[in-house]
Amino acid sequence: RKKAVYLYFSLLILLSLLIIKGITEPFDKFLLPIVTSSVGSILRTPYDKLIYYLVIPLMYFYGYFILFIIKNNKYGKLIAFSIMAGFSAILVYPLWTGSNVTSSQSYIPGVKAEIPEDYNLLKRINYNGSWLQLPLQSIGGDSAYKWKQGVQLNNKSILDDYISNPVIFSKYGNNNWDLLYKEINTAIIEKNYVYFGDLMARFNIGVIFVNKDVDFNFMKDKLPFSSEQEIIVFLDKFKSLDKTQYDNFIIYNNLNYKENDIFAFNEMFYLNQSTDLEDQFLFIKKNINNNFLFINDYNSVHLPSFFVAQKIFNNINYSEIDFKNKSLITKIVMDYKQKANIYSKDHSYIKSFSLNGKELIDEEVVIQKGENIFEYKDSNFTYDNIIANPSFELGLWKNNVDDCSNYDDNPIIKISLNSENRSDHKKSLQLEAQKHFACTSIDIPVKEGSYLFSFDYQSPNSKIASYYLGFNDGKKSYVSKDIDIKNKNWNNFSEKINVPKGSTSVALFLYAKGAKLTDGNENIINRYDNFKMIQVPDLTDAYYFVSEPDVKLVEPKSISFDLINPTKKLVHIKGATTPFYLAMSESYHAQWQLQFNNDKVNGFLGSWVPFVKPDKVPEEYHYKLNDFLNGWYVDVDEYCAKNSMCTKNADGTYDIEMVLEFFPQRWFYLGLLISGTTLAGCLGYLGYAGINSLRLKRKKKKES
Numbered sequence: 001r002k003k004a005v006y007l008y009f010s011l012l013i014l015l016s017l018l019i020i021k022g023i024t025e026p027f028d029k030f031l032l033p034i035v036t037s038s039v040g041s042i043l044r045t046p047y048d049k050l051i052y053y054l055v056i057p058l059m060y061f062y063g064y065f066i067l068f069i070i071k072n073n074k075y076g077k078l079i080a081f082s083i084m085a086g087f088s089a090i091l092v093y094p095l096w097t098g099s100n101v102t103s104s105q106s107y108i109p110g111v112k113a114e115i116p117e118d119y120n121l122l123k124r125i126n127y128n129g130s131w132l133q134l135p136l137q138s139i140g141g142d143s144a145y146k147w148k149q150g151v152q153l154n155n156k157s158i159l160d161d162y163i164s165n166p167v168i169f170s171k172y173g174n175n176n177w178d179l180l181y182k183e184i185n186t187a188i189i190e191k192n193y194v195y196f197g198d199l200m201a202r203f204n205i206g207v208i209f210v211n212k213d214v215d216f217n218f219m220k221d222k223l224p225f226s227s228e229q230e231i232i233v234f235l236d237k238f239k240s241l242d243k244t245q246y247d248n249f250i251i252y253n254n255l256n257y258k259e260n261d262i263f264a265f266n267e268m269f270y271l272n273q274s275t276d277l278e279d280q281f282l283f284i285k286k287n288i289n290n291n292f293l294f295i296n297d298y299n300s301v302h303l304p305s306f307f308v309a310q311k312i313f314n315n316i317n318y319s320e321i322d323f324k325n326k327s328l329i330t331k332i333v334m335d336y337k338q339k340a341n342i343y344s345k346d347h348s349y350i351k352s353f354s355l356n357g358k359e360l361i362d363e364e365v366v367i368q369k370g371e372n373i374f375e376y377k378d379s380n381f382t383y384d385n386i387i388a389n390p391s392f393e394l395g396l397w398k399n400n401v402d403d404c405s406n407y408d409d410n411p412i413i414k415i416s417l418n419s420e421n422r423s424d425h426k427k428s429l430q431l432e433a434q435k436h437f438a439c440t441s442i443d444i445p446v447k448e449g450s451y452l453f454s455f456d457y458q459s460p461n462s463k464i465a466s467y468y469l470g471f472n473d474g475k476k477s478y479v480s481k482d483i484d485i486k487n488k489n490w491n492n493f494s495e496k497i498n499v500p501k502g503s504t505s506v507a508l509f510l511y512a513k514g515a516k517l518t519d520g521n522e523n524i525i526n527r528y529d530n531f532k533m534i535q536v537p538d539l540t541d542a543y544y545f546v547s548e549p550d551v552k553l554v555e556p557k558s559i560s561f562d563l564i565n566p567t568k569k570l571v572h573i574k575g576a577t578t579p580f581y582l583a584m585s586e587s588y589h590a591q592w593q594l595q596f597n598n599d600k601v602n603g604f605l606g607s608w609v610p611f612v613k614p615d616k617v618p619e620e621y622h623y624k625l626n627d628f629l630n631g632w633y634v635d636v637d638e639y640c641a642k643n644s645m646c647t648k649n650a651d652g653t654y655d656i657e658m659v660l661e662f663f664p665q666r667w668f669y670l671g672l673l674i675s676g677t678t679l680a681g682c683l684g685y686l687g688y689a690g691i692n693s694l695r696l697k698r699k700k701k702k703e704s
Contacts, residue, residue: 116213118247122162129206129257130168132184133159135225136211146213159209166587168203168628179278180626183285185224188234197238198291200254203628204261204585208235208252261585262561262571262660266553268581268623268631269294269307280309283544287343293583293625312342312374312543316536318452318494321383328376328536332545337369343544352377353543367547376539383534386451387444387508390531391425392417397442404511405437412514412523413438423456423490423529433514434523441509446471446499450538454494456530459485465493465526466511473502490529497533554578557653567662570597575653576636576646583631584660588624591664593617594632596645597657610666614659615645 066083070076136144159167180203187196199205210231216223225231232250235241241252271280271294284292288307313320313328322329342353342363353360354375356368389397401415412434422428431438457465462485469479477500483493499506512526557575559582564570571582571594582594595601595614606612617632625631636654640646646654 116248119162127207127253130166130204131207131209132205133209134231135223144219146215179281206254206257210250213248264555264559264580264582266555266580271296284309295623308547310545312545313539323383330374332372334367334369338367338550339548340365340367341546378537381537385532385534387531387533391529392427392429398440402439403436404439411436428527428529431512431526432523433512435514438512439509441507444506446506448499448501450536451497452534452536453497454532455528456490456492458490458527460488460525462524462526468509470507471500471503472505473500553580555580567665569660571658573656577653579635581631582634583629585629588630592630593661593663595659597659601659608666608669610670
């Protein structure tokens with residue numbers, strides 16, 4: 001029996017350590033079902049809270065260890081007392097001194113890490129909602145602060161160690177968070193009080209934390225403010241923000257904060273994260289909707305209520321040039337027919353723009369199902385190759401090879417034409433170098449603007465192909481690149497070149513770099529062919545194609561909710577006429593469900609057991625809004641008109657009763673029931689065994 005107990009607690013410790021490690025390799029596939037489908041998931045984030053799983057088994061082994069020492073050592077009681085006193089001292093020390101050691105402090109030998117004492121006061125503050133830290137988004141070192149005591153913050157907010165509330169936008173590197181944090185800063189700089197108020201409501205901000213201890217001299221190139229006073233003056237204008245002053249910071253409590261706010265909206269935008277996210281965001285904000293919600297990905301499900309904004313001709317390549325018609329061509333394939341708008345930075349651009357062969361008269365168009373062809377024409381662009389003799393059919397650019405690394409008088413370099421190994425035409429340029437850099441060049445006339453520059457390259461033994469573009473502007477601008485050669489086939493290199501203002505010519509150099517790659521014993525060979533430099537119009541952000549929803553969505557007349565507990569809310573929707581989006585201002589988690597409030601989720605068992613199958617909005621219609629909030633698409637036509645899951649009013653509108661539930665909480669209830677039953681059984685067994693033992697002792701006494 002003792003061995004079974006030891007094995008059980010040992011396995012529990014091992015499982016706890018694996019979970020605490022987090023959802024990372026190599027345990028991710030094993031841990032994910034545990035965290036998302038067990039009692040542990042109720043703790044949600046951060047996963048290190050699951051350390052509480054360790055408490056019971058460690059307490060058992062600690063007690064057994066003390067008992068073992070007492071029984072098997074002459075001085076066991078003294079040793080056990082010393083160990084227990086030492087542990088007690090460690091635990092009591094922070095309470096005795098009045099300060100707590102935080103994980104943000106460095107334990108590197110010789111580094112004293114002390115955060116100002118008033119930060120410990122944050123642990124006594126109990127405000128609702130997410131916290132927003134200004135002016136710092138997150139700092140990975142101590143240099144940002146005036147007190148500079150060697151604190152290592154590991155690229156997170158300093159608040160993370162002092163408060164349990166989420167700190168929004170607190171880490172760099174998340175494109176969405178960086179973008180939205182810029183929006184908050186922009187609202188402050190532009191003194192846009194209405195927009196800032198909308199952002200506070202939209203992102204569930206309950207508290208604004210303003211640092212007064214930031215070293216602005218050190219951070220001046222990284223912050224949009226000259227001092228914290230710009231932020232303080234702005235925030236002081238809000239009557240709804242209750243201000244509290246501390247030595248190193250100021251706290252603004254949002255008196256208008258609504259806990260677990262639930263709201264409906266009718267416009268959703270899809271931002272393609274593979275393109276310029278910030279450009280898309282700013283375009284929509286300026287031209288369509290100043291305060292909108294967006295997603296970055298969806299499961300290839302067509303929803304007629306998405307606005308999709310994408311650039312046209314933003315990154316021009318050779319495949320988009322129609323050399324015969326002197327125009328640019330791009331194709332967009334649609335799965336369905338729908339209305340769209342074409343936006344341009346200059347309305348005159350529309351005159352040079354056509355869709356499916358028809359010139360655009362206004363900006364509203366109809367996109368057909370299947371392939372749609374957009375064409376741009378401008379008589380100022382002929383798309384001619386301005387490089388003379390681009391494939392060396394007329395001979396070398398220069399008859400003699402140049403030495404571009406003449407560090408001594410013994411170069412071993414060579415130039416020639418190769419008619420056997422070439423790209424598209426009859427000849428290629430071959431540069432050879434054993435010592436020094438073999439090179440050749442050509443001067444090309446240019447003018448300010450954008451050009452597509454490309455060429456083919458090949459080598460039997462070189463690791464790189466190299467070129468240099470030197471402009472004759474006042475700054476002597478240049479572009480230089482070493483291209484990795486990964487095989488012995490012909491490859492193509494292409495990129496967009498912006499000719500600087502004042503340039504009238506550019507010198508193109510090609511290289512075979514011998515001594516750089518070898519010790520001088522190998523003859524490096526580089527071959528080049530098929531050069532192109534073609535001027536193209538600069539259409540960066542010139543055109544945006546914005547698809548409109550097939551169905552115009554209308555928000556319900558009203559939405560209210562009852563908070564049952566932090567993991568369950570009853571939502572009352574009145575007067576719905578069309579599909580709509582429902583959002584909840586709580587951090588996104590895939591295990592939140594939007595269910596219909598019917599018998600399947602009510603009753604003695606239906607309200608808590610995890611085995612029920614509720615009528616719910618499918619998972620593919622559950623979205624991460626702005627990379628932060630939970631959102632669902634509610635199809636009124638499907639659920640109400642077809643499946644009669646709603647109450648129809650006399651005016652034709654629908655009332656809908658729904659439940660927002662964090663479903664893994666049900667597993668917690670089941671685990672609690674099992675644990676309670678097990679505990680009761682154990683206590684009952686111990687009680688029975690104790691009573692039975694007493695009876696046996698009494699019986700033996702009587703018999704003796």
